[in-house]
Amino acid sequence: MASTAQSTQTRPQPANGEPSVLAVVVTHAEREWLTECLVSLATQTYSTLDVLVVDDASGDHRGPPSLKRVVKRHLRKRRWGYLRTPRPLGFGGAINWALSRVRTDADLLLFIHDDAALTPESVEKMVARIGADPDTAIVGPKIMNWDNEHILEEVGMAADRFGYPYKGLDEGEIDSGQHDRASEVFFVTSTCMLVKHGVFRQLRGWDARMRAFSEDLDLCWRARIAGHSVRFEPEAKARHAIALATGKRTSPYVPTRYFIRRNRLRAVTKNASAIRLLGLIPLFVLLSIAEMIGFIVIRQPREIWNLVKALGWNAARLPQTLAERRRVQHKRRVPDSTINRYTVRLSTRIRSYLGNQTHRIEEAWGRRAELLSQRGHEARAFGQRMKGWPIALTVLAVVGFLIGFRHILWAEQASVGELLPFPEGGAGMWKAYISPWNHAGLGGPGPNPPAFAILGFIPMLTFGAASAAQKVMILGLGGVAAWGAYRLVYELVDPPARWVSAATYGFGAVGYAGLREGRLGAMFFAAAAPFVLAAMIRLIGWARPPEWRRNQSIALIALGGAVSAAFVPGSLLLYVIAAVMLLIPKLILDHKGETFRPLLQCFLGLLIAWALLLPWSTSWFGDGGALNALFGDDTWRGYANTFRDDGMASTLLGQTPDGPALFGLAMPLLGIIAVAVADGARRKMALALWTVVVAMGWIVDLISAGILRPFVPSPTEVGVLAALAFAGLAGIAVGAFRLDLSRRELSWKHAASIGALALSGFLIAAGMGPALWHGEWNAGETAGGVGPEVVAQVSSLLDAEAQQTGPFRALWIGSGWSSREPTGARPGGDSFLTGAREPQLQDLFTPQSDADGTLDVVIASIEEGATDRGGELLGAFNVNFVIIEDGPRAGGWLAQRDLALIRTEDDYFVLRNQVELPRVGVYSELPVYVRALEEGDPRLSAGAEVQKTALSTSGPNGYRGRVAGEGMVFLAASEEGGWKATADDLALDRVPGGWGNAFALEEGPSETQVVEVTYPRSIVALFVLLITILAWIATVGAAVSRKRRKIRGTIA
Amino acid sequence: MTGRRELVFLVFVVVILLGGIAFDVMSSDVAEQTSIAAEGERFESRAVFCPPASGKAKANTYFTVASGTGEDTVVGTSSGVDEPADLAADQIQSFHSERSDALDIVGFGSTVVASGISARRDPSGAGAAQCASEASERWYFAAGSSSIDVTEKILIYNPFPDEAVVSLGAITPRGELSRTALRDLAVPAKEWRTIVFSDVVQVKNTIAVEVETRRGRVVAWRETTAFGKRVTKGIEFDLGAPAPEMQWYFPDGAVGEGAEETISLLNPGEQEAVVSVILATPEETLTPPDLVEFVVPPRTQRVISVGDYTGKKKSELMSVSVIVTSLNGQPVIAERVVSLDTEDLSGRSSELGATETSPAWFLGPAARAPSADAVVVMAPGSEDVTVDLTILSENGSLLAPAELQGLQITAGSRIKVAIGEWTRGEMMGVIVSSDQDVVAERFSYSEGAADISALMGQPIKMLP
Known part of the structure; x- marks a missing residue:
């Protein structure tokens, strides 16, 4: 569609040198408010005012009457123009497009929505305001409610650091002059704003990519960065129907929240200073996750999708945004600290946000109440239908269920195969998921299976x-x-x-x-x-x-x-x-x-x-x-x-x-x-x-x-x-x-x-x-073994020990504790090494390392009778307890002279290792049995034992302790090279340590040194993890979302 | 049209399904996964448990150790008596314990074999016993006595880090004796304990002992000291048997003037045992009719005086080998006691028999300063045997005298070879190697202690 332009009046030359104003009205479909808007412009007391009406590709422009005709009818007294965009460009895009096609010498540009109407003196007042201060580039009027002009809608806008707009008005606040003070504000909305033409050109106009919403924030922000002021003029008034945002008119820019979010993020990315931006991005991501969770709570998963789309849109256009940013920042005259005077504090913003969200929750709960009511009806109807034989069948099924599942319902935690006890709370599983180190078995570097994260939700219930x-x-x-x-x-x-x-x-x-x-x-x-x-x-x-x-x-x-x-x-x-x-x-x-x-x-x-x-x-x-x-x-x-x-x-x-x-x-x-x-x-x-x-x-x-x-x-x-x-x-x-x-x-x-x-x-x-x-729905019914009550006994023993001595590994020998058959979590084996304490869910998906081969040889040596000092060999693996079923394999274990038999039951034994090697310790030199393991020569373990100092656990992947003198730090966790050690924050050199990690500790300047051993987390891994979490949330949102129309229809 | 398509598709599905069943029936399952052996050299470090000396300062214990596999190894003691030392395959290492403690002798890299000598001054005597290669929940001694002239002690060692609880039982030809004082005796972790058995059990000329653990596992030796006028003086010292066996071999033994040899049989089971006892003198092999199907009732002990069955004059001193075989599948314990009181030799020895035959044996020294030293080799098989004896000295020198090489033994007989010429009163080990399975035992006489001692060999693996 070609654009058309028309001008019928000749504007008289300004007699008193007053600046000329070109009012640009952008209209798009539905003319309910347009007439009043045009009339208000036509009746302005300000004389040098021209009007350009830009039709943003309205579908109904042909009328009857045609849009152009309407414009002509109401602007007869003014010089006017009419343009029609070939396709919808959005508010800013349409203005940019129109101004590129008309030649205007106007000093000032008045942008106004077609659902806003000015009082007759408004333009005059705004021009006076903009003329009173050379720094002022943008002026906005007081915005009143369309239907009730005593109700305030806007008195200039503020925003927080994330670009969230803040009105500073209560809902339905009555205008009694309480805001009638001309003041600088962070931004005025595009409902109506008077802008110096030169400044507008300098700022390269509106950001057309935003299409709708938040483009006013962006323009004012850029003006402020360039050193201009934005002011609010209380004596200028406009009524605003807010037709687009409130859904009173059909809009191509839906969902509204998506456009608001994406444009706000773009505005922040373009306009915030570099230092501020670095701090804002992670905060923004965290806030987005919190919002997503909130949306799940209030059952608005569609909003999650909107949020993800907004993030994706910005990510896809990041290069272009950064180019824009370079231009904006190139023109920077004012630091962010100055601009921040016009932004609101985060606490103020949070109060406002929570207020809004409370309103939304109430709304959502209102709908939910309706739905619950409906479900109640359905339940009652269901109850009616269930009379007779269905109720008998239901009772039968419930009784059958209780009988069949009695071993599950009234038993201790099962511990067979992959069905292992939950740790207390879900935090353990989540920590296991996000940890860069998998503590199961002999340990290994991440990534950890998302199954941990899924399982982590269950203890919450x-x-x-x-x-x-x-x-x-x-x-x-x-x-x-x-x-x-x-x-x-x-x-x-x-x-x-x-x-x-x-x-x-x-x-x-x-x-x-x-x-x-x-x-x-x-x-x-x-x-x-x-x-x-x-x-x-x-x-x-x-x-x-x-x-x-x-x-x-x-x-x-x-x-x-x-x-x-x-x-x-x-x-x-x-x-x-x-x-x-x-x-x-x-x-x-x-x-x-x-x-x-x-x-x-x-x-x-x-x-x-x-x-x-x-x-x-x-x-x-x-x-x-x-x-x-x-x-x-x-x-x-x-x-x-x-x-x-x-x-x-x-x-x-x-x-x-x-x-x-x-x-x-x-x-x-x-x-x-x-x-x-x-x-x-x-x-x-x-x-x-x-x-x-x-x-x-x-x-x-x-x-x-x-x-x-x-x-x-x-x-x-x-x-x-x-x-x-x-x-x-x-x-x-x-x-x-x-x-x-x-x-x-x-x-x-x-x-x-x-x-x-x-x-x-x-x-x-x-x-x-x-x-x-027979209650055959019983965990481990076919796996044999010693039963959950035995596991509970041993678990409590190990747990009590772990609380006193810190984490250690326990070696479980036999098929009763975990199925010898392979499972989805781990391949089959005759032994099962726990990460710490008893076998728990974190021990699923045990990573394999070269050290496992050495451990297998140690176990074989014990069971084949090659050694009777297996304790010291197992001690090198931080194995403090061995639990073994009674059977042919037990003989070799019971013959070990450094494994104390601390519990004998009918079907299992518990052995305690007399040679405990801490998971992380500082030694005078490499322990003899570690050296023997390293060189595969058991004779080396005949040497004299060395002194040791254990380091205590510090966080999920760290160990810490105060040590005097020099020695060797040895980590009996894995040979994986990602572990780092420091003494008084100075990195220690790695030395050969066999299958473990060894670091040389030299004597420090002070009597004692704080030694820390950590497995640092990679920023990239953390970022990937965050992205993955976002992807999960988005997928959940997309999978469970319902069409809102259906809900509303149901309410109706 | 659609219906026909459905029918065709249904037939297709059924055919595929039947094909699956046919495949199911005809195909063989995937080969079972062989258990994956752990790759890599085993960490070999095993201890043998050597006996303490029961008499406090009056006794000293000497231990001799050699490689059990014929390979070089490192040997040490768990109690740190000495620093670990390299032990060549053809070398022995001796330890002397003044502390009378039981000792764990550890072979790092390969197994070791060891034996101990307990030497006592008052009453004088000496005994030799094997070190145990494993601890057990049960130990048996088929011979023994609690008569007035005899002090019988059971030495129990617990090499593990947890306390053991043991009970002792006495078994006589008339059946079991139970004593509360012998029940539930605690043996602390890594310590040993002496139980003076003869103080608790009333006078019995012959008595067997059963050691049973209620908790843990232990090693048990018996030291019997005969000092009265009515008995031959001397010390018997031996390691118990951890389990009854179907066959027992005793290469050495003596009957005749001034010599008495008895074979004590203990049936610890609940069924009677029917055993045959075969005697082998230098001239012949005897199977006395009374000993062809000799019945040992359950939970009883029987004693056979070998001299009663040799058919020779009692004035004639001769060696007799004995083989005990259970005929009805009920295993027994067999122990031999020899007492000598001749012009040249006096003293006592007791030994549990060997339960297996082997082509290679290690014989530790049976006395600290033997004035007479001999090796007895028995060939229980059906083929003649050629035997080589190699003498190992503590300083690493290896003696293989031509006289001790290529010794011939006729099938079913035995030879006794004096080696004092080469051991010269020192504690030396002997390796017996042969081309067939044999059983070897060492006999020594210590003039200073005026006591004989015997030590059953320990089978070893020799490198080719």
């Missing part, structure tokens, strides 16, 4: 009660899994069938096997899998709810995939296979439109999932990495051996993963019913789910035959998707029976279906009944 946290986690995972299965078939079947799907999956094989085998990873995978599969089903197009959003499905895949892969990295490959398996039947049976795009979107979601696990996910394929078995040496056989008893048949019979036998038999039967009875989409979906089952069966087959290297540690993990597919088939079977069978003509199919369904019901009852009765 129980206020730090560790035992309860484990129960909540186990039961919660089951509940989430059941909910996911319910949603999986939501669009396909009716509620009873959905409940069947949920119950089948929740009570089914994964939880059963996962719990009994102590496979925490499989249980997390099982809880996340239904959401990922459901999102894939919707992306591929099998079933879509009415308000389905593609991006949300991708976000769900990313989120569910990340949670799964945080525990079972190979689950991402299983998801890839599942996506392909779901697409193939879609292409064959129901091909419409898109072919591979949904698959690519599924892959995109999984790629994001991988990215969410950064930087840990980069270590998967490295030595000791979670997926190293795919490429490494024979270690994959350890995983493959766990598949020996599984295959297609076991998958088909519901025994991969292990479940109650008869219950498993019911699954394929229900699957057959689903295919045979269902019609239309349900039948196609059933066939698609069968392809998933068959694919998983083949994977198990190929791994057990050694053709495919195992990318997950056991059949339980592969069986997750098979069990989920079966649960979906069970739901479809029941749904088809209820919805499709009745529509068919009576035939033998009815009898066969009823018979098969009855048989399935019987098999489920016969399978689940005894399992529930």
